[in-house]
Amino acid sequence: MPKVKEGFVNHDKCINCGLCEKVCPVLNNTPVNNEPKAYACINKDEKIRMDSSSGGTFTLIAEQVINSGGVVFGAGFDEDFTVVHSYAESRESLSNFHGSKYVQSKIGDMYKQAEKFLKQRRQVLFTGTPCQIAGLKSYLRKLYDNLLCVDFICFGVPSTKVWKKYISYHENNIGAPVRRVSFRNKKQGWKRFSMFLSFDNGMKHIESFDKDFFMQAFLKKICLRPSCHACNFKTLHRQSDITLADFWGVQNLLPEMDDDKGTSLVFINSHRGELIFEQIKDKLLYNMVDLNEAVRYNLSAVKSVKQHPNRENFFKELDLISFDALVKKYIQFNVSKIKEN
Ligand SMILES: Cc1cc2nc3c(=O)[nH]c(=O)nc-3n(C[C@H](O)[C@H](O)[C@H](O)COP(=O)(O)OP(=O)(O)OC[C@H]3O[C@@H](n4cnc5c(N)ncnc54)[C@H](O)[C@@H]3O)c2cc1C
Incomplete structure (x- = not known):
């Protein structure tokens, strides 16, 4: 693997053990879901919606997991505004995950931590870029029925x-x-x-x-990570259970759901995704939309x-x-x- 000197990855400590190749989500085929169902969604809680990047759907999913005793992994800031992954076990500590941070998040040892909670049979919600979700699944090398993964349509991550x-x-x-x-x-x-x-x-x-x-x-x-320009995870067949995005084009497809305060485009990719959507949908304004029409306004999903x-x-x-x-x-x-x- 090349050394990357632009603020992305530091391979200086590489000991050439080859383990990264064994678990590499790009080199190894990981099963993916069928084509999703697509929805336009708005969190009815105005304050959360205004603090979120699109319609505030992430927070509803995360709160549902916390309320059932689970743990939520996401990207937040540390004390010097580096973007890092961490986990939250209470509603209050979820606030650090609110909102998109357009920087590559440092995963640290969060895959290991997630595995620990999964083995304790706690419900785990892991949120991140599509490649971070693929990385987690490759790391785990085993399917867990207490794991819920949420990714987003990703433009790419800056350094x-x-x-x-x-x-x-x-x-x-x-x-x-x-x-x-x-x-x-x-x-x-x-x-x-x-x-x-x-x-x-x-x-x-x-x-x-x-x-x-x-x-x-x-x-x-x-200033994007070089691999973002040839991303292996641009597809409608996602590894996550739910995909979140900005519903660009909502003013054309569903004008009644556009008040310029943020509408989420939500893909439900799996049965597990469907179950959680059922649990939160009363707290959402939502409408099903044609998947291909929605993607037409958000090509970063596939390209x-x-x-x-x-x-x-x-x-x-x-x-x-x-x-x-x-x-x-x-x-x-x-x-x-x-x-x-
Ligand atoms: C780097 C990046 C690129 C994106 N590109 C697009 C795009 O091209 N098109 C599009 O429609 N949407 C894109 N999004 C997604 C969009 O900005 C919203 O995050 C998404 O709609 C969810 O919004 P929300 O209102 O439900 O929740 P929010 O509260 O806004 O979302 C918070 C969620 O985002 C996660 N998150 C925030 N920053 C990062 C990060 N750096 N790395 C990993 N996870 C992070 C948090 O862990 C949490 O799960 C991108 C997001 C990021 C972080």
Whole structure:
């Protein structure tokens, strides 16, 4: 395996034992589910919905699992705003998982922890990118009927190093450490979402996704993990029980479910997914939709994005020039030349 120096994976400690190849979800075929049923969903709890990236469906699933004595694994921030996986055993500690963090989350030893709970016969909800779910299943090498997996339609994950550069850039400008982050602030609407940062000195940064330097680096595909450009998990036959996403295009397909506060597109991929959906559906506004129609507005479900032509230069200069100058140099200059896919 190559060493990746862009803030993604550190193989410096590799002892060439070969175990990673044995459990690699890309090299090994793992069974997948049939084509899903698709729904548009809105959590009736307005506050949770506003704190969530799309319709707040994740929180309902997670609360259901916690209420039945289970454990929920998800991605949150640690004290210096690195995105890391951890687990929650109470409703209060779920709040760190709310909202998308557009950075690769560090899994640490969470597969091992999940296995421990599964063996204790506790119900486990594991949430993450499609490749993280595939990784968990390969790691476990055994099916557990007390495991529920939730992934999402994934555009790709940016590098932690790029994220840290962005945070430092703002902290230096503002002169105080970051206190709170939301990648998907909905104050100006869900479709025109903003990056929100607040700082210890009371200052705030709020910038719409089309102007924020980090969101532009993410959405213009200049800082994604290399494997995201040839993702093996772009399919409607998912390894998860439920897939969550933003219901882009809801205004065309189900205008009555679009108030610009966020609507989730939810795929129910398995019988286990169906059972949990039955348990939470009273707390949702929902409507079944045609799967192919929904995917037409969300091609990241089935197709990897092409990398930005300046990706290599961007990473070469990441340590050399300021974050704003770097983004202006390689992204805004090229904006009109990039064809979206
Ligand atoms: C990196 C990334 C790329 C995405 N790309 C798309 C896309 O192209 N199209 C689309 O429709 N939707 C995409 N999503 C999903 C979307 O942003 C919402 O997360 C999803 O609709 C669920 O929203 P919610 O309102 O139900 O719950 P929320 O509360 O918003 O979701 C929280 C859930 O997301 C998980 N999560 C958050 N950040 C990460 C992370 N870095 N790594 C792993 N898990 C994480 C949490 O563990 C929790 O399970 C992406 C999400 C992420 C994190």
